[in-house]
Amino acid sequence: MKLDILAFAAHPDDIELSAAGTLMKHIQQGKKVGIIDLTQGELGSRGTIDTRREEAIEASKIMGIHYRGNLKMADGFFEHSKANTLKIVEQIRRFKPEIVLANAILDRHPDHSRASKLVSEACFLSGLRRIETHKENELQEAHRPKFVYHYIQDKYIEPDFVIDVTEFHERKMAAVKAYKTQFYDPNSKEPQTPISGQEFLDFIEGRMEQFGRAIGAKYAEGFTVERTLGVDNFFDLI
Numbered sequence: 001m002k003l004d005i006l007a008f009a010a011h012p013d014d015i016e017l018s019a020a021g022t023l024m025k026h027i028q029q030g031k032k033v034g035i036i037d038l039t040q041g042e043l044g045s046r047g048t049i050d051t052r053r054e055e056a057i058e059a060s061k062i063m064g065i066h067y068r069g070n071l072k073m074a075d076g077f078f079e080h081s082k083a084n085t086l087k088i089v090e091q092i093r094r095f096k097p098e099i100v101l102a103n104a105i106l107d108r109h110p111d112h113s114r115a116s117k118l119v120s121e122a123c124f125l126s127g128l129r130r131i132e133t134h135k136e137n138e139l140q141e142a143h144r145p146k147f148v149y150h151y152i153q154d155k156y157i158e159p160d161f162v163i164d165v166t167e168f169h170e171r172k173m174a175a176v177k178a179y180k181t182q183f184y185d186p187n188s189k190e191p192q193t194p195i196s197g198q199e200f201l202d203f204i205e206g207r208m209e210q211f212g213r214a215i216g217a218k219y220a221e222g223f224t225v226e227r228t229l230g231v232d233n234f235f236d237l238i
Helices: 014-028 049-063 082-095 110-125 166-177 198-213
Strands: 005-009 033-039 067-073 099-102 147-151 161-164 220-225
Touching: 005 014, 005 082, 005 110, 014 033, 014 049, 014 147, 014 161, 014 166, 014 220, 033 082, 033 110, 049 067, 049 166, 067 082, 082 110, 099 110, 110 147, 161 198, 166 198, 198 220
Parallel strands: 005 033, 005 099, 033 067, 099 147
Antiparallel strands: 147 220, 161 220
């Protein structure tokens, strides 16, 4: 399966919180979209690997994505190593996306910035034909995505561009709330965490409103770029 957009995340739920609206908007436009989670989120204070996997499946159904996989790297301890880089290269060459989304370049959770750099480097190396990777014993063709964009997470980063996701706001929040063990549940007896209260969901919506205000939209999601974007004329910009 060739995908138009392949989104990588350090943990299941990273994408839902920061870029779900954008992915759903592109799916509605007919694009093929997939998600690769690097870890199973096994160090989370709430829930288990099994519940996190079930929640990711439910969130994927809500978003309507075409593929979701998990590389099962070590949550909290995965390294920026050759072995892990090649795991990501294999996925890039398998799906041949035009666009790759990656974690925030800087964030509260150290996994996020580490994943950001790991995915970015893998996107470049994936285009080098002398780096050999195999899928089902067949040599994979080199492939380098045209664009790598980084979504914005807990820490505020000024976006290089934002995407209007107003139409998908409710479905995005439904996808977030599919992670019942992680986010607000008044009946939960799990330990409280910085993301388990109603105020965190309010923060997510407030961030979307903040990004939306810049373009006259109710809700938007923001991204940073690795290289200068080009357009044909002024009227391609809003």
